[in-house]
Structures are given as C-alpha cells and as structure tokens.
Amino acid sequence: MELQGIYVPLITPFDEDGAIATEALERLAHSVLDQGAAGLVALGTTGEPATLDEDERRAVTEVCARVCRERGATLIVGAGGNDTRRSAEQLAALTGVDAALVTVPAFTRPGEAGVLAHFEYLAERSAVPLVIYHIPYRTGQALGAATLRRLLSLPGIAGVKYAAGGIDESTVELLAGGGGGVLGGDDTVISPLLALGACGGILASAHLATERFVELADAWRKGDAVRARELGARLAALSAACFAEPNPTVTKGVLHARGVIPTPAVRLPLLPADEVSVARALELLAALDD
C-alpha cells in the first residue's frame, strides 16, 4: 500500500446530550475528502478514543468506513496498545479498513529491540498493513533513524507517522533515504518535513483549510518551493493556534463556531478550549483566504 498526501484524523463530534453526532461526523468526513484529503484516520488521538466506549468506537469506524468506501478513499484506524499479544488479536480481527495506526508501546519503554520485535510480531498477524505512530514525547520511547528504517522495511508495515516533536539530525537521516512511508505527525513542522521528502501527513489541523494542506503537500512534491514556503508559514501559524491548548479542543471550537459540528464538547479529562484560543485560530483561518 502506498501512502501519499494528507490524511485527516477525524475529531469525534458530540451532540447536546453528549452522544456522538454521527451525521455531523459523516458530513465532516465527506467535506475533508471533497477538499482533497487522501483519506481519513478513525480513532486517532484527535478522535478521543480513550473516552469512547466499545460501541462508540465501532460506530465511528463504521461511519468512516462507509464514507471511505463510497469515495474510494483510504481509511486508517487507530488500534493496538501495550500488550503485544492482545494487540495482535485485535489487528487480526480488523475488517473493512485499509490500515491500522499503531502507537509505539507507551510507558513500558521496551527499548529499540523490543519495539522491533513488537512490530514484527504484529505485522505477521495483522489483517491489514500497519502505520507505526512514533511519538516519543508521549510514549517515552526514543527510536533512531536506523530503527525506523528497519521498521519501514518490514513486510506488512506501510508507514510511520513521524511525530518526534521537531526536526533534528535523526529526522534528516531518516528522510535522506527517501520519504516513502513517512507521514508527518507534528502539524507545525509539516512544511519542512515535506520539504525533506515526507510523503504526506496525518494532521489534526487539516480539519481546517484541508485544501490548503493538500496544496502544500502538492507544492513540495512538484518542487514549487516559493509557493510551498509561503503557504507553509501561514499553515504553521494556524497549526500552532490549534495546538495552543490540548488537541482537539481548539479545532472542535473552530468547527463549532463555523457551524460544522453541533457542540465544541470534549470529554474529561479534556476541557473545552478558551474562547480566546478559538478566536485566534478563526482569525488565522480567515486570513488564509486573503
């Protein structure tokens, strides 16, 4: 499977009673695909899967799967956990999705060899290709460029969502081998990651101005550096505004203010974003059209 372009990790909208607003979710899914997204991620961190029950997670996945099927778009679903054996059982049972986004085991810190063994075990048993979510500032597990490349070379591994918290020599080393399979996952540095050769991104802030993020990825791919630099700087400011408070609170506030979702509600331990943060993101979003 070849990953290319912008994938939107959908928020989970809630209605006034706190239930999932499935119609709003479906409209949102169509809308980001209309704007050129290559696919959707269901149950990414942005979808608040930790506070959804099993029925709710199933409902979200079903809506996204239906839309992706209708639109011929790629669906990646968040799955797996710290327990290798249980994760393998879950991945083996997946149906109706194109790939699974699986986070490096968090908190356990099994070391690089343990992470390799974990993903070898999962890839051999999964019903769908895996996209590894590397986010060391949340998992506590560092991975060097050599390990990430080794993971990318494994059969059954389609890519890495690379969210290392910035760009350093290890990023440059990883992308020097070509960015096939490397999707940026830190919104504010997506433009430089694409410039270095990343094949796309999984970006919560691409809920807003989806077509501009798609244009950014296209511009870097086609070598239009002048347009890409200018657009990249503006989108980085928008992303910073979206992440001024815990994701996805600001994004939900903006989508609600724009009438896309019925409420800006998030579930505890998240708290709704301050209106000043939402107003700042709305301002930067409007300025993109100037």
Ligand SMILES: O=C(O)C1=N[C@H](C(=O)O)C[C@H](O)C1
């Ligand atoms: O849900 C995701 O996938 C993403 N999660 C990250 C986070 O919550 O920190 C942000 C990224 O844009 C996509």
